[in-house]
Amino acid sequence: MSTYYCQSMSEKLTRILNAATTCIARSGVRGMRVNDVAAEAGVSPGLLYYHFTDRAGLLAATLEHINKQVSKDDAVLSSLGAEDRSRHVRHLLLDEIKDDADVRRNSVAWNELRACSIFEQELAEPLSRTTAEWNIEIAHAIVAASEGTSEDEASVTAEILTSLVEGISGRWLSGFITTDHARHLLTTAIDSLTTTRPTTRQEPAAQGRGK
Amino acid sequence: MSTYYCQSMSEKLTRILNAATTCIARSGVRGMRVNDVAAEAGVSPGLLYYHFTDRAGLLAATLEHINKQVSKDDAVLSSLGAEDRSRHVRHLLLDEIKDDADVRRNSVAWNELRACSIFEQELAEPLSRTTAEWNIEIAHAIVAASEGTSEDEASVTAEILTSLVEGISGRWLSGFITTDHARHLLTTAIDSLTTTRPTTRQEPAAQGRGK
DNA sequence: CGTACTTGACTGAAAATTCAGTCAGGATTA
DNA sequence: TAATCCTGACTGAATTTTCAGTCAAGTACG
Numbered sequence: 001m002s003t004y005y006c007q008s009m010s011e012k013l014t015r016i017l018n019a020a021t022t023c024i025a026r027s028g029v030r031g032m033r034v035n036d037v038a039a040e041a042g043v044s045p046g047l048l049y050y051h052f053t054d055r056a057g058l059l060a061a062t063l064e065h066i067n068k069q070v071s072k073d074d075a076v077l078s079s080l081g082a083e084d085r086s087r088h089v090r091h092l093l094l095d096e097i098k099d100d101a102d103v104r105r106n107s108v109a110w111n112e113l114r115a116c117s118i119f120e121q122e123l124a125e126p127l128s129r130t131t132a133e134w135n136i137e138i139a140h141a142i143v144a145a146s147e148g149t150s151e152d153e154a155s156v157t158a159e160i161l162t163s164l165v166e167g168i169s170g171r172w173l174s175g176f177i178t179t180d181h182a183r184h185l186l187t188t189a190i191d192s193l194t195t196t197r198p199t200t201r202q203e204p205a206a207q208g209r210g211k
Numbered sequence: 212m213s214t215y216y217c218q219s220m221s222e223k224l225t226r227i228l229n230a231a232t233t234c235i236a237r238s239g240v241r242g243m244r245v246n247d248v249a250a251e252a253g254v255s256p257g258l259l260y261y262h263f264t265d266r267a268g269l270l271a272a273t274l275e276h277i278n279k280q281v282s283k284d285d286a287v288l289s290s291l292g293a294e295d296r297s298r299h300v301r302h303l304l305l306d307e308i309k310d311d312a313d314v315r316r317n318s319v320a321w322n323e324l325r326a327c328s329i330f331e332q333e334l335a336e337p338l339s340r341t342t343a344e345w346n347i348e349i350a351h352a353i354v355a356a357s358e359g360t361s362e363d364e365a366s367v368t369a370e371i372l373t374s375l376v377e378g379i380s381g382r383w384l385s386g387f388i389t390t391d392h393a394r395h396l397l398t399t400a401i402d403s404l405t406t407t408r409p410t411t412r413q414e415p416a417a418q419g420r421g422k
Numbered sequence: 423c424g425t426a427c428t429t430g431a432c433t434g435a436a437a438a439t440t441c442a443g444t445c446a447g448g449a450t451t452a
Numbered sequence: 453t454a455a456t457c458c459t460g461a462c463t464g465a466a467t468t469t470t471c472a473g474t475c476a477a478g479t480a481c482g
Binding site: 244245246256257260265266 | 436437438439440441
Binding site for chain 2: 026027028030031108111112114115116117118119121124127128131156159160162163164165166167168170171173174175176184185188189192193
């Protein structure tokens with residue numbers, strides 16, 4: 001019902017994009033069947049070709065849609081106390097792994113897209129952009145949390161942590177480890193990697209990593 | 212010539228399994244075409260169905276084959292000096308990411324299998340077994356390298372590191388980061404995670420940790 | 423009326439799977 | 453020894469299945 005075509009996005013469009021995301025989460029990018037998406041969205045297959053010219057178009061639109069979902073979680077980091085800032089990094093990362101249908105759905109889709117991008121480089125570009133943004137976000141949070149950390153160091157740490165989230169997510173999603181265990185591993189790693197980064201005492205004979 | 216069926220594995224069987232691995236590395240599990248595997252192996256499509264009942268059977272056998280390839284890299288850790296032991300962990304992990312056709316091929320195939328196991332749980336079981344073995348191997352190496360580390364701690368660290376390898380591999384394989392950068396990230400993380408963690412040993416009030 | 427939107431049966435190409443048949447070489451018999 | 457039968461790995465053309473993509477025919481709204 002209703003027709004706001006030009007305006008934002010008709011309800012059916014949204015339904016289709018959500019259906020596609022669900023299908024991708026259910027059986028992967030390569031397992032996504034156009035007919036299944038149509039059925040899931042409760043529309044006819046032809047409609048998908050009317051709006052998105054072909055399967056690739058639907059996929060591209062869905063990718064963008066997922067990207068938007070994922071990156072809209074950007075949080076406001078200003079107006080946080082020192083204690084909170086330290087916890088900010090942790091929350092930002094831990095939020096990617098929890099027992100929440102939407103989080104899991106997006107995570108599966110994201111995981112799939114990354115796996116597919118190895119074989120189809122047209123997927124790689126938007127993906128790498130979003131990944132880079134994520135890294136920057138985390139790096140900022142790290143700098144904000146501990147003042148002794150340089151931008152470069154924070155950047156490397158952020159890359160490590162976001163990669164780790166993806167690695168742990170893989171095992172979590174395939175049911176090899178529980179949500180709690182995944183979060184435990186992540187927490188441990190965050191603690192270890194974000195404290196005493198540079199030449200802070202600790203081992204005396206530390207190799208001079210300060211760069 | 213000759214018929215050693217019972218013995219080890221006929222040459223054609225091996226050829227088929229290797230061909231399948233190559234095809235998977237080239238275009239993914241879902242992109243693997245039975246006819247392409249046959250062509251790659253230089254046999255007829257029918258032979259694949261003669262040996263493995265169907266596509267799924269071929270896939271399962273190939274998974275096992277890849278698993279074997281991957282886990283046969285188990286190294287001997289005895290007879291290493293203290294210095295070498297410390298380096299052992301590093302090598303064990305860094306060997307997963309390097310500019311070598313075979314390493315990359317196996318890595319791509321492994322990555323694919325992990326991604327697919329999210330959707331097809333029959334793939335998950337052998338995969339999780341191999342992953343567990345890998346964790347144990349790394350955990351042993353960690354314990355051997357630093358005596359103050361408990362089994363439990365080493366186990367957690369190993370899980371973090373192997374997850375990290377998988378996460379970094381994903382970005383490396385899709386061309387988002389270079390081999391050198393991937394190795395740099397991994398090295399940094401290993402150093403940070405394997406140098407005496409404060410928590411257990413009662414280091415004299417060394418915990419300047421924010422928390 | 424016309425324009426935007428929607429349908430679902432249909433098409434064709436690509437891929438999986440089948441199957442009737444070939445062939446090499448090992449056993450059995452005389 | 454040789455003639456015969458058997459077995460089972462192997463072939464590749466034929467068949468079946470699966471899907472992305474098309475299209476003629478609506479519906480609803482202005």
